[in-house]
Amino acid sequence: MVTRYMRYLLLAQCLVAAGLVVLQITVLHVRNAWLALAISIVLVVLVRLSITANSFRLAWRFRSETPVPARINLRQTTRLFCTEFLASMLSSSWSMAFHAFEKKPARHPVGLPVLLIHGYGCNSGYWRSLSRRLSAANITHHAVNLEPVLADIDSYVPSVEQAITTLIHDTGSDQVVLVAHSMGGLVARACLRAHGDNRIAKVIMLGTPHHGTALARHGIGINAQQMRCNADKAGMVPSDWLQQLNRCEDIAHRAMMVSIYSHHDNIVAPQRSCHLDGATNIAVQGIGHVALALDQGVQQQVIDEIRSVRVPPRARRNRSTS
Structure with missing residues (x-):
């Protein structure tokens, strides 16, 4: 579904650009068609730039206080904005539109297999860049598509649980590692709440709003409502759903979680919402929300966390005979 929507979005942008070309030639009497096309493309890009800029404007309004060593x-700041804009353009107009995938088996697998869980309004194509790094590291990985797009977060749990079952069946492993972006981290935590951790060795989350984000008030769908928080100088008040999720987790579950987040996230604000007590928290700087999974440094951190999981003896034996 998201793949289709992204292709429609790309088609709409092309049609708008074509319409602007016609308008310039017929109404504004621009004689050079190539110039008219260039101007049209620039105008479309400026609209996309304004969308990214608006996300930073809203995030700035509800921002956390940035620690002095992390200030940029x-x-x-210019690099932060440009990389986030390019990541958004690449993801929405290319990766998610044309590169969604389900399974990426490694020829000579190393370590535990990985299940990738995308975030709000995305699909498995979002992981294309990280997927290539995982393949280069000989890490078998599958991806799940969370649909319907605007559904309740708990309703995604059966799809994730089935994807875990498939990954375990295909690899012969006893356990998997979950790698999730944004809302996907909340889905992973909801899965742990519903089914326990017998089959999950570690959960690695990128830019997940554990305590909500003020920008979710501008989103639509039940899942956006669940990710909302009221944020002011007095602190954050997460949604009832988030409060319930945070109350139900024990120390053991938190210990198996890793939260990687940016002090300059332009979607999760306040940014300290990504900090999860009891988990391993890794803060980075100068990286936007969409760009997190495309950043080479973050990708290496994810791979290091995957490799740090000790593979159970039975899992090693199963993979060696499969």
Whole structure:
């Protein structure tokens, strides 16, 4: 479904650009068709730029106080904006539109297999960049598509549980590692709440709003409502769903979680919402929300966390005979 929507979005942008070309030639009497096309493309890109800029504007309004060592200068801020814009363009207009996938088996698998869980409004194509790094590292990985797009977060749990079952069946492993982005991290936690951790060795989350995000008030769907929080100088008040999720987890579950997040996230604000007590929290700087899974440094951190999981003897034996 998301694949189709992304292709429609790309088609709409192309049609708008074509319409602007016609308008310039017929009404504004621009004689050079190539110039008219260039101007049209620039206008479409400017609209997309304004969308990214607006997300940073809203995130700035509800931002957390950035620790002094993590503060960035003008050059780094410019790089932050540009990489986030490019990541958004690449994901929405290319990866999610044309590169959704289900299974990526490694020829000579190393370590536990991985299940990738995308975030709000995305599909498995979002993971294309990380998938290539995982394949290069000989890590077998599958991906799940969470649909319907605007459904309750708990309603995604059966799909994730089935994907875990398939991954275990295909690899012969006893356990898997979950790697999730944004809302996908909440789905992974909901899966742990519903089914326990017998088949899950570690949960690695990127930019997950564990205590909600003020920007979710601008989203639509039940899942957006569940990710909302009221944020002011007095603190954060997560949604009832998030509060219930946070109350039900024990120390053992939190110990198997890793939360990687950016002090400059432009979707999760306040950014400290990504910090999860009891989990391993890894904060980075100068990286936007969509760009997290596309950043090479973050990708290496994810791979290091996957490799750090001790593979049970039975899992090693199963894979060696499969």
